[in-house]
Amino acid sequence: MEYSVSPDGERFTLPGEDEYAREYERLSRIAAEQRGKGREIVVVMGLGFVGAVMAAVVADTVDAESGEPGKFVIGMQRPSTRSYWKIPLFNKGISPVKAEDPAVGELIKRCVTEKGTLTATYSYDALKLADVLVLDVQCDFVKEELGNLDSGYVEMGAIEESFRIIGELIEPNCLVLIETTIPPGTTEYIAYPILKKAFKKRGIEEEPLLAHSFERVMPGRDYVKSIRNFWRVCSGINEESEKRVIAFLNAVIDVGNYPLTVLERPIESETCKIVENSYRATILAFLDEWSLFAETNGVDLIKVLNAIKQRPTHSNIIFPGPGIGGYCLPKDGGLGLWAYRHLLGFEEDIFTITPQAININDTRSLHAAQLVRDALRNMGKIMAASQIAVLGASYREDVGDTRYSGSELIVRRLTEMGAEIKVHDPYVEHWWEFENQDTYPAIGESRARFFRNQEQLRELRMSPTLADALKGADAVVLAVRHKEYLSLNPDNVVAMAGEPLAVVDCFGILDDRKIERFFELGCEVKGLGRGHIQRIKERVRKA
Numbered sequence: 001m002e003y004s005v006s007p008d009g010e011r012f013t014l015p016g017e018d019e020y021a022r023e024y025e026r027l028s029r030i031a032a033e034q035r036g037k038g039r040e041i042v043v044v045m046g047l048g049f050v051g052a053v054m055a056a057v058v059a060d061t062v063d064a065e066s067g068e069p070g071k072f073v074i075g076m077q078r079p080s081t082r083s084y085w086k087i088p089l090f091n092k093g094i095s096p097v098k099a100e101d102p103a104v105g106e107l108i109k110r111c112v113t114e115k116g117t118l119t120a121t122y123s124y125d126a127l128k129l130a131d132v133l134v135l136d137v138q139c140d141f142v143k144e145e146l147g148n149l150d151s152g153y154v155e156m157g158a159i160e161e162s163f164r165i166i167g168e169l170i171e172p173n174c175l176v177l178i179e180t181t182i183p184p185g186t187t188e189y190i191a192y193p194i195l196k197k198a199f200k201k202r203g204i205e206e207e208p209l210l211a212h213s214f215e216r217v218m219p220g221r222d223y224v225k226s227i228r229n230f231w232r233v234c235s236g237i238n239e240e241s242e243k244r245v246i247a248f249l250n251a252v253i254d255v256g257n258y259p260l261t262v263l264e265r266p267i268e269s270e271t272c273k274i275v276e277n278s279y280r281a282t283i284l285a286f287l288d289e290w291s292l293f294a295e296t297n298g299v300d301l302i303k304v305l306n307a308i309k310q311r312p313t314h315s316n317i318i319f320p321g322p323g324i325g326g327y328c329l330p331k332d333g334g335l336g337l338w339a340y341r342h343l344l345g346f347e348e349d350i351f352t353i354t355p356q357a358i359n360i361n362d363t364r365s366l367h368a369a370q371l372v373r374d375a376l377r378n379m380g381k382i383m384a385a386s387q388i389a390v391l392g393a394s395y396r397e398d399v400g401d402t403r404y405s406g407s408e409l410i411v412r413r414l415t416e417m418g419a420e421i422k423v424h425d426p427y428v429e430h431w432w433e434f435e436n437q438d439t440y441p442a443i444g445e446s447r448a449r450f451f452r453n454q455e456q457l458r459e460l461r462m463s464p465t466l467a468d469a470l471k472g473a474d475a476v477v478l479a480v481r482h483k484e485y486l487s488l489n490p491d492n493v494v495a496m497a498g499e500p501l502a503v504v505d506c507f508g509i510l511d512d513r514k515i516e517r518f519f520e521l522g523c524e525v526k527g528l529g530r531g532h533i534q535r536i537k538e539r540v541r542k543a
Contacts, residue, residue: 004084007098007430012085015122024125027074031129034072039117043130045162047077047086047120049327049401050179050215051136052097053104057227058134059111059118061252069117070251074129079122082439090120098400100427101223127169132248135178136215137162139186140441141331141338146450147363149355154183154338156190163191167198172206175244178266179215181273181332183339187212187266190343192237210237211245212266214273219326219401229254233261235269277332278354284320284329285357288364291320291529301529302508322368322479322506322528323406324361325395330404333358365409368506371526372414372475375502378524381474384418389473389497392480393425393462400427406506407479408433408447411460416451423462424469426484434460467496475502478509485509490517505530516540 002014015023031041044055052075059073077086086096093109111118127133139159144151159180166176176195178187187210195208213234218226232253236242242262249260263269287301294301301319308314324330333354340346373383395405402408411421411434423431434457437446448454463469466484470476470493478485486509494500500522503510508530510518515533518525519540525533 002081004079004081006085006089007432010085012088014079014081014084020123020125023121023123027119027121027123027126027129030119031072031074034117037068039070039072040131041074041129042071042132042134043074043076043126044134044136045076045127045166046136046138046180047075047083047090047096048136048138049097049219050217051075051077051134052086052090052095052108053099053217053223053227054134054136054179054215055120056104056107056111056118057224058252059115060107064251069115071117073111073118074126075118075120076124076126077120077122078124084122087120087122090118098429099219099223100399101221101225103224107224124165124169127166127174128171130170130174132175132177132244133166133170135159135162135166135176135180137180139180139182139335140445141334142445143331143334143362146447147359149334149337149358149362152334152338154335154342156183159186160190160194163194164198167195167208168202172199172204173209175209175211175241175248177245177248178210178212181214181277181328181335182212182270183335183343184267184270184274185339185343186270187237207238207240209241209244210266211235211241212269213245213249214269219399220396221398228252229258231258231261233263233269233272235263235266237266271336274332274336277328278336278357281324281329281333281361282353282357284318284324285360287317287320287529288360292367294529295527295531298531298535300532303532319508319529320361320364321406321481322410323365325403325405325408326401327403330358330361362409365406366413368406368410368477368479368504368528369413369417371504371528372410372419372477372502373417375504375524375526376475379474379500379502381502383414386474387420387422387472388414389463389469389476390414390421390423391425391466391469391476391478391485392482393423393428393431394480394482397481398427398483400425400429402428402431402433405433405480410477410479410506411457412447412451412454415457416453418453421457421460422469422473423460424466425462425480426482428462431460431462434458470496471498473497473501475504478503478505478507481507481509488514490514490521490523494518494521494523500524502526512536 003011044051055073055075061071063070093112095105095108140155234245337351393402393407432440437448502524505527515536
């Protein structure tokens with residue numbers, strides 16, 4: 001008997017063969033009742049960071065004229081040991097996604113338990129009932145080497161298998177809306193042929209109704225708003241598909257305040273997402289070299305950037321911190337590079353800036369580990385005999401999303417160098433990249449493979465309090481700009497550690513007065529992009 005275990009440790013038995021017929025009977029009965037109320041049946045395939053909240057947003061949709069729910073949503077997640085637990089929790093009105101936005105949990109609970117417009121299932125047969133199918137299955141870019149995008153590849157297996165299943169099960173009038181970020185050309189050159197062949201095999205003459213509209217989800221306090229109240233780009237593979245996707249998004253998104261942009265072809269909307277995220281990644285990578293310049297020439301890059309922000313045209317310039325994380329920016333450019341070569345069939349090497357930006361962002365965290373080493377040396381200590389407290393596990397401030405975080409690589413490099421690690425993050429209870437590193441994100445694809453001496457990190461557990469993480473620490477790494485860390489008091493930090501320690505600021509968390517106070521307390525301080533720290537140290541010594 002196989003089980004799926006939730007993040008809280010609850011065990012759920014995977015469904016047996018005899019349960020599938022009963023499940024489809026349940027779904028068919030619900031779909032008939034909901035259609036009787038004039039509601040459209042929407043199946044959201046994939047209940048991850050995007051799909052779970054998208055399903056709830058659609059289920060919460062009401063008709064503009066009547067004020068009544070206009071859609072019934074079936075969230076579909078395949079019953080694997082890794083993710084089946086999401087389904088029973090979902091059907092209790094419990095969000096499978098841990099979110100800082102309270103609206104996520106409230107939305108799912110309301111739609112499941114009060115409005116009755118949302119359910120979840122493990123059965124692919126749900127696809128047979130769909131008027132609209134929203135595809136939120138991951139499309140990953142696998143990196144064979146850290147800092148070398150050229151050797152990576154797109155893992156298309158899961159999404160291609162999804163298209164095959166969809167083609168075998170959906171009704172011909174079902175709109176398939178791809179929300180996943182995919183290599184440019186996927187909708188037209190992979191999804192359409194698969195669906196067309198499946199339709200032909202079933203004796204269906206109609207053209208598949210296929211559209212693309214990428215998500216711009218931002219985990220954090222505005223999680224739900226980033227789906228419902230945000231600008232969307234869409235396209236359809238033919239005229240009818242375009243009409244259908246526009247109608248669907250008009251009903252779900254606040255297009256009055258956030259108008260739709262409709263592009264002619266899916267390859268254009270697919271490219272839109274890749275360029276959007278590659279631009280952001282490139283700007284952040286650009287600042288890496290200036291961060292190093294600042295460190296070696298007595299410049300505080302934080303002050304420089306704040307001065308630049310006074311100019312309205314440059315107000316969005318941002319300090320990159322210890323690496324660029326989240327699910328999109330570290331890999332989306334690679335989808336474009338792979339598509340150009342392997343999907344669209346061009347041999348010439350036109351991409352230089354995009355892969356280089358991702359390579360820089362991938363390895364920036366390693367410099368933070370070097371600063372820890374140097375700070376410890378200045379205190380007469382070595383890494384292999386030191387305990388390091390890393391404050392912040394997530395990829396950005398005030399969220400609990402650890403996917404591809406810069407902090408992960410800091411921990412891995414420090415561990416490789418022999419340090420003992422403790423971690424605190426007010427938003428993270430379990431750091432799955434370590435606890436499940438043999439199987440997460442997939443077998444053999446953990447970033448542990450890029451480093452030696454990683455076996456003990458399976459036992460890494462989050463420290464429940466700041467005091468627990470800092471107790472006995474020889475060094476502390478300020479890795480994420482969480483609100484809790486912005487107000488840290490140097491005297492309290494040293495008191496919790498028990499003695500002076502090395503302090504490495506990766507994100508401009510410390511102002512000059514706090515840096516000065518750490519030196520007064522006998523600590524050593526270093527920071528990414530903060531070359532002026534040496535001047536502060538010299539002033540304290542003279543004083």
